[in-house]
Amino acid sequence: MQSLTTSAANHALEGLAPPAQVLESDVLAGECFHCGTPLRGADFSSQGKSFCCRGCLTVFELLTENGLADFYRFGRAAGVRAKAVPKEEEFSYLDDPVLRRRLVDFADARMTRVTFRVPSVHCIACVWLLENLFRLKPGIGYSRVNFPRREVFITFENAGVKLSEVVALLTSLGYAPDFNLSDLEERPRFPVSRRLWLQLGVAGFAFGNIMLLSISSYLGLDAFSGPGLRKMFGYISLALAAPAVIYSAADYWRAAWLAVRRRIITIDVPIAVGIAALTGWSATEVFTNRGPAYFDSLTGLLFFLLCGRMFQQKTYDRLAFDRDFKSFFPLSILRKSARGEERISLEQLRAADRLIIRNGELIPSDSRLVSGPAMIDYSFVTGESEPVAKVAEDHIYAGGRQIGGAIEIETVKEVSQSYLTSLWNQETFSKEKNGTIHTLTDRYSRRFTRIVLAVAVGAALFWAWRDSTRALGAFVAVLIVACPCALALAAPFTLGAAQRILARRKVFVKNPSVIETLARVDTVVFDKTGTLTAPGAGAIVFWGEPLDTDEQGRIRSLAQHSTHPLAARIAQSLQGEQPAQPVRSFSETAGCGIEGIVAGHELWMGSAEWLRSRNVAPPGAPAASGSVVHVAVNGHYRGRYTLTDALRPEADKLIRKLSAACHLALLSGDNEKERARFEDLFGAAGRLHFNQSPRHKLNFIRDLQAPGRTVMMVGDGLNDAGALKQSDVGVAVVESIGAFSPASDVIMSASMVPRLHEVLRFAKSSVRVVRLSFLISALYNLVGISIAARGLLSPVVCAILMPLSSVTVVACACGLTAWHGGRLDVATSLNEGTRP
Amino acid sequence: MIVIFLLIPLSIMTAAIFLAGFIWAVRSGQYEDTCTPSLRPLMDENTKKDEKAKE
Numbered sequence: 001m002q003s004l005t006t007s008a009a010n011h012a013l014e015g016l017a018p019p020a021q022v023l024e025s026d027v028l029a030g031e032c033f034h035c036g037t038p039l040r041g042a043d044f045s046s047q048g049k050s051f052c053c054r055g056c057l058t059v060f061e062l063l064t065e066n067g068l069a070d071f072y073r074f075g076r077a078a079g080v081r082a083k084a085v086p087k088e089e090e091f092s093y094l095d096d097p098v099l100r101r102r103l104v105d106f107a108d109a110r111m112t113r114v115t116f117r118v119p120s121v122h123c124i125a126c127v128w129l130l131e132n133l134f135r136l137k138p139g140i141g142y143s144r145v146n147f148p149r150r151e152v153f154i155t156f157e158n159a160g161v162k163l164s165e166v167v168a169l170l171t172s173l174g175y176a177p178d179f180n181l182s183d184l185e186e187r188p189r190f191p192v193s194r195r196l197w198l199q200l201g202v203a204g205f206a207f208g209n210i211m212l213l214s215i216s217s218y219l220g221l222d223a224f225s226g227p228g229l230r231k232m233f234g235y236i237s238l239a240l241a242a243p244a245v246i247y248s249a250a251d252y253w254r255a256a257w258l259a260v261r262r263r264i265i266t267i268d269v270p271i272a273v274g275i276a277a278l279t280g281w282s283a284t285e286v287f288t289n290r291g292p293a294y295f296d297s298l299t300g301l302l303f304f305l306l307c308g309r310m311f312q313q314k315t316y317d318r319l320a321f322d323r324d325f326k327s328f329f330p331l332s333i334l335r336k337s338a339r340g341e342e343r344i345s346l347e348q349l350r351a352a353d354r355l356i357i358r359n360g361e362l363i364p365s366d367s368r369l370v371s372g373p374a375m376i377d378y379s380f381v382t383g384e385s386e387p388v389a390k391v392a393e394d395h396i397y398a399g400g401r402q403i404g405g406a407i408e409i410e411t412v413k414e415v416s417q418s419y420l421t422s423l424w425n426q427e428t429f430s431k432e433k434n435g436t437i438h439t440l441t442d443r444y445s446r447r448f449t450r451i452v453l454a455v456a457v458g459a460a461l462f463w464a465w466r467d468s469t470r471a472l473g474a475f476v477a478v479l480i481v482a483c484p485c486a487l488a489l490a491a492p493f494t495l496g497a498a499q500r501i502l503a504r505r506k507v508f509v510k511n512p513s514v515i516e517t518l519a520r521v522d523t524v525v526f527d528k529t530g531t532l533t534a535p536g537a538g539a540i541v542f543w544g545e546p547l548d549t550d551e552q553g554r555i556r557s558l559a560q561h562s563t564h565p566l567a568a569r570i571a572q573s574l575q576g577e578q579p580a581q582p583v584r585s586f587s588e589t590a591g592c593g594i595e596g597i598v599a600g601h602e603l604w605m606g607s608a609e610w611l612r613s614r615n616v617a618p619p620g621a622p623a624a625s626g627s628v629v630h631v632a633v634n635g636h637y638r639g640r641y642t643l644t645d646a647l648r649p650e651a652d653k654l655i656r657k658l659s660a661a662c663h664l665a666l667l668s669g670d671n672e673k674e675r676a677r678f679e680d681l682f683g684a685a686g687r688l689h690f691n692q693s694p695r696h697k698l699n700f701i702r703d704l705q706a707p708g709r710t711v712m713m714v715g716d717g718l719n720d721a722g723a724l725k726q727s728d729v730g731v732a733v734v735e736s737i738g739a740f741s742p743a744s745d746v747i748m749s750a751s752m753v754p755r756l757h758e759v760l761r762f763a764k765s766s767v768r769v770v771r772l773s774f775l776i777s778a779l780y781n782l783v784g785i786s787i788a789a790r791g792l793l794s795p796v797v798c799a800i801l802m803p804l805s806s807v808t809v810v811a812c813a814c815g816l817t818a819w820h821g822g823r824l825d826v827a828t829s830l831n832e833g834t835r836p
Numbered sequence: 837m838i839v840i841f842l843l844i845p846l847s848i849m850t851a852a853i854f855l856a857g858f859i860w861a862v863r864s865g866q867y868e869d870t871c872t873p874s875l876r877p878l879m880d881e882n883t884k885k886d887e888k889a890k891e
Binding site (some may be wrong): 074124127128131144145146147148149193194197198201202205208209212213229232236240 | 840841844847848851852854855858859862863865867868869870871872875876878879
């Protein structure tokens with residue numbers, strides 16, 4: 001549940017990086033004392049404890065020196081692995097007055113208050129450490145953590161500490177604050193929920209007190225006292241209800257007014273009409289001295305409605321994960337100027353700036369390569385996982401990621417005009433989907449409102465003919481009793497409960513209406529990489545004369561020196577007992593291969609063309625699918641590695657189950673190497689498309705939608721962000737929740753992918769529960785209206801009927817959804833049981 | 837029964853004081869995070885025990 005709100009530019013990068021942690025088979029015994037990462041040999045130790053990296057060791061020493069060793073008593077391996085010990089000047093751009101003013105909450109001459117989002121806060125030890133920051137650095141005053149929001153609030157003295165130092169300290173501890181461009185835009189000072197709490201409090205106060213007064217009048221107040229008391233009770237109730245009607249119901253008034261102005265009927269309209277009828281009629285009764293009238297029903301109604309809203313808000317708060325493309329980009333960039341290198345914020349970036357891009361950093365805007373051979377990974381933009389080699393003077397598009405050494409580039413355009421931004425700014429990306437689809441509740445309420453109005457008018461006409469004094473009373477009574485409180489509660493409670501149940505299984509749904517859409521899905525489109533195939537988990541096979549352990553060790557030693565994803569995977573697959581050997585005269589030719597001398601043997605690893613250019617002839621073209629790396633030792637051909645992406649376990653079963661109910665399609669940015677395998681998997685009905693750019697994917701989805709299909713797109717959310725947004729339900733599959741989550745309707749842990757069909761089925765049952773709740777509330781309304789239309793509605797009947805209907809509907813909604821959720825659980829555990 | 841005319845305003849005033857308390861609590865941000873404060877007592881105790889142990 002936690003880390004939906006979590007992403008940082010650097011986290012994002014980590015999520016993108018070729019996963020170094022996937023192969024866990026080579027884990028040596030033991031784990032890091034600080035962060036629990038399994039140790040892999042070359043570890044660091046201090047005071048008899050082992051650590052996985054220098055960063056963890058440093059944090060451990062820092063904590064023990066400052067008397068914060070308690071940190072380790074809150075839980076085993078409670079720490080967070082710090083990516084790297086940051087350099088002080090790395091954050092110096094934060095001290096820029098303009099940027100600083102936008103980031104801090106408050107600052108005067110002496111003190112500064114600032115709130116950071118810290119996604120990596122995950123346990124009580126983190127909270128404790130962050131609240132004891134003052135012990136680590138003099139000058140930091142008070143720090144408080146808001147755990148559910150993953151925020152830390154810090155005050156510090158301007159004299160002793162700089163903002164950049166605070167950030168550097170947090171980063172060195174592993175709690176890197178989440179900065180991105182959207183931080184620099186205005187954010188609301190106070191969350192919406194504070195206002196909702198107040199509205200709820202006022203409504204509850206009025207409800208409770210009016211109820212006390214009303215009960216006495218239901219039980220025959222006049223028997224003991226004169227009419228004076230009844231009059232007083234009436235006026236007190238009116239006085240208590242007034243703030244509830246004016247303040248607590250304010251949102252309903254506003255929403256209903258908006259709906260009326262736009263000439264549509266939403267659920268807010270009948271609610272507002274009901275509240276207005278209740279208020280007007282009750283006030284009339286009070287002024288004509290007939291007692292406290294319906295004020296108890298009125299305030300009770302408001303109270304229940306606001307409880308429903310609060311539930312919805314709470315669910316939404318926990319799962320909020322709206323984010324725009326800007327969070328992909330780093331906040332700062334290293335600029336080379338006449339005065340040397342300086343860190344600037346992305347906002348200050350201008351055309352024709354010289355930038356230094358280090359390994360793993362994103363190209364922030366369209367640029368020209370000035371120096372250094374570059375290997376650009378465009379998986380962000382094109383979906384092709386193999387990096388592209390670039391030489392000086394080449395044009396580099398924004399969104400690429402440099403792999404290897406540092407390069408120097410000159411920007412051609414400013415950030416806001418670049419290719420990636422324009423791709424993201426396409427109309428589909430900014431379109432609000434909720435504006436176009438009508439939610440279940442709204443569709444029902446339209447029908448409902450018409451029927452109620454017809455019945456009310458009918459009743460009024462009937463009584464006008466029979467007994468004209470009762471016409472108005474019957475008309476208002478129908479409006480009062482038909483106020484669709486239960487109807488309004490059914491969907492938020494059912495879908496909110498469904499959202500929570502899914503979130504517990506690591507499927508995070510953006511908002512309740514997404515569940516409604518999920519239930520209607522009839523076409524499922526998969527993006528290959530990262531969804532059906534698991535990155536890095538594939539087979540690595542060596543073809544040729546088998547290698548002995550010495551040779552394997554030498555190949556590993558060489559491959560380790562390269563950051564190329566293929567080399568990294570080969571090196572990982574060969575992780576063995578022998579220590580890495582030193583490599584002499586290592587060189588890497590971008591796009592070709594790597595070479596070096598290990599233990600007296602000269603090793604070449606790379607593409608066939610490259611080896612051919614060195615007079616080593618690899619045998620005929622390989623038939624196997626996947627990427628190929630050829631190996632030559634001392635100028636003689638030795639063999640080749642083939643690397644394939646493996647299908648996720650149970651992917652075949654999933655496809656089989658889904659194809660029974662939905663149309664299926666596969667999109668891939670990769671080439672057609674693996675077409676045959678997926679044709680087997682998807683069968684004849686599946687549509688397979690390879691070599692798809694993000695724009696192709698987007699258009700494909702649009703074409704599917706044209707004949708009215710409801711399309712679900714499942715992707716990793718990087719190179720198919722456009723398609724995710726265009727589809728009716730965009731599902732982003734992430735390997736580790738909390739590392740990185742792109743803009744989408746649903747974020748799903750990779751482990752849940754094989755159970756996608758169960759998620760769809762659960763969504764369908766949830767919507768059925770909503771429909772059932774509507775039916776129950778309609779039955780109650782039928783009873784109420786039939787009483788009201790006969791002119792028999794009394795305050796007591798109203799006071800019993802309205803809360804009763806709400807409570808039944810809520811109980812039924814939550815209970816049934818939990819039951820369906822339980823079935824999801826059973827199915828899940830069965831699946832786990834059968835897995836080898 | 838005349839005493840009712842006194843008691844009811846009194847009771848409502850008492851309730852209003854509680855309402856005012858609630859409004860103050862919401863405005864001072866106590867409802868923003870209902871989770872972390874529940875963790876703090878556990879941590880304080882831990883540290884205190886430690887200090888005692890050192891003494």
